[in-house]
Amino acid sequence: MGRQNAPGNERSELSSDHGDMRMPRALDVAALAPPALDPSDLASSAVPANEPGTPPAAAIQSTFAKPSSSHEVGELMAAISDQSNDLQTEFAKISNWSVQLDLLMTRTATMQQILPKFIENSQDQAAQIEELSAACSRQDREIAGLQTELGHYRPLAMRYEEDLHRTRAALDQAQTSLACLEAEHVKVQGEANGLLQKLSNTDSRVQRLSEERQVVEQKLLEQSATMQRLSREVAILRSDLVAASGENQRLQRDIAALADKMSSEREAANEAASQAQARIVAALQTIKEMEAQAAAAAERERRLADDLSQRDRRVYDLEIKLSALQSKADFLTGVNQQLRDDLRHHIDHVGTLEHSNRQLIDAMSRKRDAAEAASPDAHEAPRKRRAVGEKD
Structure with missing residues (x-):
């Protein structure tokens, strides 16, 4: 009964956590993506991409320490493009994992619907086994009674056989x-x-x-x-x-x-x-x-x-099937928990990437403002942008 209650407790925990642990669909994950950057802002920014293992603050300080150039802007664009591709790949993986998690939850729900019927069938079979055991015990008692009767008649047969031998000996003697x-x-x-x-x-x-x-x-x-x-x-x-x-x-x-x-x-x-x-x-x-x-x-x-x-x-075949189903349920529970842990880890990683991207965008915007304030044509640039906007 302990092993039968354990899958039921796990199913109840899964059903209770089903609403909390269910992750957003592909559309919800896409909604978490950062907004697209303006090409003019990307062109005017010269902050390089955050290298793996380098804190975002150090990258910003190194960016302010170097002068801006077209080569650095190209590298920055390439780094941002790589990060965007990485983010899209991560979002695709997350959406795929969400689909797999939904499929796994569907299968788990199906198993939760099938498992009570199987347990009920197992209980019915256990009752049948008990009835068969009672019938076997009753038949054993009948066999014991027949063996007792046989033991009662066997001495009579032996005595009759001895009488027969004695009679035959007397007949031969006569x-x-x-x-x-x-x-x-x-x-x-x-x-x-x-x-x-x-x-x-x-x-x-x-x-x-x-x-x-x-x-x-x-x-x-x-x-x-x-x-x-x-x-x-x-x-x-x-x-x-x-x-x-x-x-x-x-x-x-x-x-x-x-x-x-x-x-x-x-x-x-x-x-x-x-x-x-x-x-x-x-x-x-x-x-x-x-x-x-x-x-x-x-x-x-x-x-x-x-x-x-x-x-x-x-009975042995049914016990083997029941143990196999319980093992499969335990395995699916472990896989579900592992997928949840992986999904949490990737969500944390995506949050880290989004935070780094926001810091990078803020640094680019601050550097652009500083560059515009330091250039002699700082007052003419907004006029040119307004003129270009009116022409468009």
Whole structure:
């Protein structure tokens, strides 16, 4: 605010001093020029021009100390002509400076008219910047809330992922145990097939023995001597048959128990696999939703960051323009002050030249009066001038 008030104070000072410091136009400066000299007065005067650095009084004293001559009159005329040319040049410069000062004052007034609008626009832009900052802070709070929600859902996702890994490990273990049980079932089935083969062989053997028994019974009468041996063999075969039938029943019971156990374990494994698959599907759906929410939050954050960067660039450009305008106003103020100082200096110089010219004219008039009073034709000169005036 200090820098904004400084140009306003300078504008007020310029506007207050505008009427006092405004210099006259070219016509007013021309009106300040000394009156034209009479050629007869210039011819009769013999005062030389004031040299640079020589006081006017010293020049007058040196003029009275020298006798008058035509050569000195010519030098005096040349000096007066040079001074007149210098005065005309100075007056032309002063008029040019006056025109430039008017142009500068016009531009300064234009800048004074434009600068309040620019300051008002800057204030509006500052208000917009404050609104944008409030919106950015609000969006930052929303982003913080979304990040908090994301931090709340992230442990759930990690826990679901751990449950998924554990379920997959249990499923793999169940599948491994199921494969082992299937291998054992195949092995037991092979053993049962072997036992059934042995049982069939035993049945065939029993049938063959029964046939042999029939043959033996038929030949019993003929082979009474071998009856005891055959009865022992029959007892042995019967004991083998009983043992084989008991073994067969035991194997059948084991096979039925293994089949029931495998069916129950398979049902439990299928149920656990279905539950794990359902939990996996739910966890994957939750993870997808959380990833979609995180992607949307990241997109909103990126858009907000882009908008904020663009607004920061606009604010920076506006600040640069404002500083440039303030620098230009300061520069124009300095140039205006310098032109005023130069104009005052030249006006003082013109006043000095006018004072010197008046002193020179007074000296010339006094010398002319003295010369007329000292000459023998002093009384006839006015008569001749009056006669010449009447003829004209």
